[in-house]
Amino acid sequence: MLVWFVFAVMTVIGVLAVLMPLARADRAAAGAQDVAVYRDQLGEIDRDRERGVIDEVEAVAARNEVARRLLKAARAEEVDAPAALGGPSRLARAVAVVCAVLMPAIAIGAYLGLGKPDAADQPLASRLAAASSEKQSIDQLVARVEKHLADRPEDGKGWEVLVPIYVRMGRLADAETALRNTIRLLGSTAERESALGEVIVYQNSGVVVADARAAFERANAQDPLAVAPRMFLALALSQDGKLAESRKAWVALIDASKPDDPWVVEARAELAKIDAVLAGGPAAVAPTSPAPPAAADKGPSAADIAAAQSMTEAERGRMIEDMIASLNARLKAQGGTVDEWIKLVRSYAMIGKRVEATTALQDARKAFAADAAAIEKLDGLAKALSL
């Protein structure tokens, strides 16, 4: 209710700003300003002359000129009818009534349409304080822990508490920061390193980038039997194209597990994929790492793939190269989305043409120099492929 009282006071002030001048008595009639300006100018010429800014000849000429204008202005003033004196005109009264009625009506009407009179202010500090006494939602809890950590960033336990919550909320970058802080403050363990690696992998759409691999390697070193690091390291090998080594790692993992261990199914699936590739299957172009979706992509059609399957190794390689080359030509000539460029770079890297991949990456950087999000993606890609 208070807010309406304030609005009322403001409205009254606004309306009074219009009504006061309408009601006030008239001041002196206007019209003498031009003459006054020229009189002042004459005075100024005399002052300039005294200070020696202009000499006598100039002063005389200037005085003559201004005097001519003064005479003209004085004559014009006589012609101009003096403004009406006396009480407020009928028009002024009408305007006053119209304003007094319409101004509040328009203001309140517009506000009811646009505003939210009941919405209270919600400064963050008081919301956080209020949250502690009421039931706490996850959001509030996280915000409070974050605030606590902003004040005491060396509280490793605090960071560790946040990790699973961040992961569940999908705030992976924050989860990574929290994990790194946990490791820094509470020390490295196989579980923490492995979790860190996973968080990084999820942020890179499933690619085991160098950072992630380093984390898994640290985890593996501390606990060689932990399953998750071994799986991701095996995956990393196949993503790097080291299929034979990857195969060995998967086989070792499956051998060390009981047949009904939950991860065995996935391990066998990966193994099968690798075997298919080694046998010359169609997955050769992109093992496991999920390629980013390419909009309006002129990729190989089903027929192309079918044809590829009946080709020899050399023919298939040439076809893939041709497809990449045509993509390259198109992107260079007409440009394309950042995802298309990423696909091009990946493709080059996949068939081992690192020089071309680097060039394509540079071209893409140039094309998206103004687009920070795209550059960030490209940087991520460069890191993932270590170009």
Add this chain to the structure above:
Amino acid sequence: MIVEIGHYALILSLVLALVQSVVPVVGAARRDPRLMAVAGPTALFQFLFVGLAFAALTWAYVVSDFSVYNVVANSHSQKPLIFKISGVWGNHEGSMLLWVTILALFGALVALFSRNLPPTLRANVLAVQAWVGVAFLTFILLTSNPFERLDKPPFEGQDLNPILQDVGLAIHPPLLYLGYVGCSVAFAFAVAALIEGRIDAAWARWVRPWTLGAWIFLTLGIAMGSYWAYYELGWGGWWFWDPVENASLMPWLVATALLHSAIVMEKREALKVWTVLMAILAFALSLLGTFLVRSGVLTSVHAFATDPARGVFILGILTLFVGGSLALYAARASLLTQGGIFAPISREGALVLNNLFLTAACAAVLIGTLYPLLVEATTGGKISVGEPFFNLTFGPLVLPLLLLLPLGPFLAWKRGDVLAVAQRLWLAFALAIVAVAVAFYLKHGGPVLAPFGAGLAAWIMLGAIAEPMTRAKFGKEPLATSARRLFGLPRSTFGTALAHFGVGMMVLGIVSEGAWKVERILVMKPGETVELGGYGVTFEGTVPRKGPNYQDQVGKFVVSDGGTVVARLESAKRLFTARQMPTSEVALETRGLFSQIYIALGEAQDSGGWSVRMYWKPLVLLIWLGALVMSIGGFVSLSDRRLRVGAPKPARAAAALAAAE
């Protein structure tokens, strides 16, 4: 409640602006003093309410009230206080609110200081200001309301665009808006004069200081923006002919022309019709600038708004005001009486020349800015008009302007004598030639024309100094007399000299930076040293560092001169965590008075090195210091509140007569 009070205050200010835009005009037409008197108080209270709205939004930012959508979208609770405040205008809605706040401020100032204006002119001027206010307040409330609320406020905001989190942003837009909106005052005066069909003597006395004020802020705002681009974007350039930069340059060029033609108007009552046109165009280009930046027509850092409804709305405002005022001009300009006459070779003539070159240069920039947009709109093709175009069009138009610049102030009013001027300026010219020779001797590399550019700069600067010296009769009278005369000169003379000197400084900076800079783009490994403009720069490696809402990778560099270490510099890649967006923090070291070493850290390379961009930029600071000196000249001139009368040089017979008396 504070937020809602701000919202309501904004609506009330619109209501007041509506009254202010209608009642005084009716009053002026019917010579009703009461109706005309409404203009003043409404203008004052309109400002009061808009100011209240702005304060309320600022408060919401400062306390991180995430129930306000605008705050969520552009702030973050961990942001330093200064960036919370500057974040208010670091986004579309808030910056439009700043725009109308400044507009209302100018309206209030006009209302406060216009007691000596004829009442009809005062009423009409304030009414025209209110038209602009109504248009923009409606725009804000209907399409870009900063007071939009959320039912379920989140606990954290999305942060301000990182490259805008910079002190430069805290200053640049308000300065620029003071300039843009300041042009609205001259515009309001011009339209009011057209409505009345006559120009009062007070008109000229009023328009020049307002234009000068707007021009000062435009100059500072553009210079600030240019310096910000120089150190924040990390490319080492200071002007990119980006459409957004052009959008601010165009009003500046016309405001500069207006400033000079207003001098003629104030002192000699000539060029009235032309001055009115310049006043209209200056504001029209300010509106165009606002349209280009705010509508999202241009894709760049500045285009926060991508909602087409807004673009169409601003385009409507633009068409209404520009079209309307130009139509009014076409219909009424012939009513305005022409003032004093003058010979082609005279101070007036020189200022006309200045105006022609400036407006032609502005036209060149306008074409270069709008042509790509037109091509894209009609054929869908994208072309870019860049530096070569502007070098070939803008350059040749500005060059003669700069060459003739020192001559102008020496010419007498009404009728001048070129020979006499040449006699007074021969020393400056000779010294400028010496400057060319010195530049040739010092700098063997670089373009052949560069020393002539340096000579041009010297010519402008020396000419600027020569003018007050000549007026004080140095060398003709005893030193004491001359000194006394010098101090007796009006401040506006020093203002002119300072402003023109600043132009010379800027030219020198531009020539030197363009012709003699050294650029090194390379990969450096820790411990490596390279030579840069006579200095040795050693890369010591990088260290990580954490800021309040960002993470830095800091590259450490040591600059040495002949074995002695002269500076330790840090250049960083900065990652803002909330938006996961990287920016670069450039290392700058000023050597001598005006030259700079510029180091920007690039990407980490596989080889263990880092890509690094380094520049040696001789005299680069003169570019912005020149602009600063120009605006100081403006301030000095503004502080001179005398009435201006340009004493005409009488025809010979009259002079003889006067002497005989």
